[in-house]
Amino acid sequence: MPKLPHGLDLATFQSARERLGRRVVDTPLLHLRSGVVAPGGGVDDRAVVTTPALDDRLPHDVWLKLECLQVTGSFKARGALNRVLSLSPEEVKRGIVTASGGNHGLAVAYAGRAVGAPTTVYLPRLTPETKAKRVARWGAEVVRAGDVWDDAHAEALARAERDGLTYVHPFADPEVVAGQGTIALEIFDRAPDVDALIIAIGGGGLMAGVGAAARLLRPSIRVIGVEPVGAPTLHASLAAGEVVELPAIATSAGTLAPRRSDPYTFEIVRAVADEIVLVTDDEMRAAARYLLDNVGVGVELSGAAAVAALLEGKARLAGAKRPCALVCGTGTDGR
Numbered sequence: 567m568p569k570l571p572h573g574l575d576l577a578t579f580q581s582a583r584e585r586l587g588r589r590v591v592d593t594p595l596l597h598l599r600s601g602v603v604a605p606g607g608g609v610d611d612r613a614v615v616t617t618p619a620l621d622d623r624l625p626h627d628v629w630l631k632l633e634c635l636q637v638t639g640s641f642k643a644r645g646a647l648n649r650v651l652s653l654s655p656e657e658v659k660r661g662i663v664t665a666s667g668g669n670h671g672l673a674v675a676y677a678g679r680a681v682g683a684p685t686t687v688y689l690p691r692l693t694p695e696t697k698a699k700r701v702a703r704w705g706a707e708v709v710r711a712g713d714v715w716d717d718a719h720a721e722a723l724a725r726a727e728r729d730g731l732t733y734v735h736p737f738a739d740p741e742v743v744a745g746q747g748t749i750a751l752e753i754f755d756r757a758p759d760v761d762a763l764i765i766a767i768g769g770g771g772l773m774a775g776v777g778a779a780a781r782l783l784r785p786s787i788r789v790i791g792v793e794p795v796g797a798p799t800l801h802a803s804l805a806a807g808e809v810v811e812l813p814a815i816a817t818s819a820g821t822l823a824p825r826r827s828d829p830y831t832f833e834i835v836r837a838v839a840d841e842i843v844l845v846t847d848d849e850m851r852a853a854a855r856y857l858l859d860n861v862g863v864g865v866e867l868s869g870a871a872a873v874a875a876l877l878e879g880k881a882r883l884a885g886a887k888r889p890c891a892l893v894c895g896t897g898t899d900g901r
Contacts, residue, residue, distance in 0.1 A: 571833040579779045582744035596630040629890035640895035642673035648745030650677035658683045663731045665718035667821040668697035670736035675704035688718040716825045737771030738828035746775030762788040762886035766871035768822040770831035777838035791842035792875045797823040801842045819867035849874040866897030
């Protein structure tokens with residue numbers, strides 16, 4: 567098995583899966599195949615749904631992991647809940663706080679409700695009001711701060727320090743990364759022959775967790791990250807060889823738009839990613855329309871990023887025949 571940074575090993579991800587148990591959804595895996603579905607297609611005994619691929623821009627044989635159907639609407643529930651379930655009773659009683667572009671805030675609100683922890687979520691002012699209302703419905707206090715995630719993050723950290731709360735980081739946290747990595751375990755349970763993963767990147771927690779777990783299970787797998795052209799945070803950091811801060815953000819995909827990642831996730835992403843490619847907002851919108859029209863799921867721009875990279879031919883598969891794209895978040899922003 568490959569040696570990964572920060573002591574990550576397969577037991578890390580297996581323990582997270584056991585801790586999460588039935589509190590999260592083992593989300594569907596959709597198998598898109600060009601042409602007509604063969605006899606015996608449809609839903610098989612692994613709960614894999616097979617359907618014709620209606621776009622000749624896609625490879626012949628594509629898998630979609632539908633994390634848009636996860637509780638709270640994105641993969642974020644895995645990492646947030648794994649982190650919160652690791653807290654002591656005293657920490658739970660004092661409360662938790664986070665900053666989010668929206669999806670992580672929903673997940674932390676869900677996790678806080680699950681364990682009975684007072685929860686506060688800092689959201690940038692540009693976060694859609696629909697998401698803010700959903701966070702509040704889970705019982706969390708919502709505080710608006712700044713225009714982008716980095717601004718909200720700074721204020722949430724100050725609140726945690728001032729009031730003795732536990733800050734639940736959206737990506738730079740071992741328990742969060744371990745929770746996200748459980749997605750890879752589910753993929754290989756059902757589709758052990760998947761030979762490439764295409765993964766959207768915001769701060770890098772999803773890429774770090776899924777990429778690391780996949781490398782441990784299938785060392786030869788190809789791992790491709792996808793970022794917006796207007797927020798190439800990890801792309802720029804990898805090119806520089808260190809974490810860099812972007813001067814500005816220019817994308818409507820708010821959940822993929824931190825100005826800066828973190829050394830923790832940067833080191834993992836650098837170890838597991840074969841490449842990071844960039845897609846435009848328009849390409850993500852087109853991919854979101856494709857998913858709604860042909861798969862029947864409505865996703866936000868970030869949720870469509872990995873599929874956009876496939877549709878536009880930007881994800882270089884390098885001989886991989888059975889790629890799996892992560893559809894990571896529900897919603898309707900930017901469409």
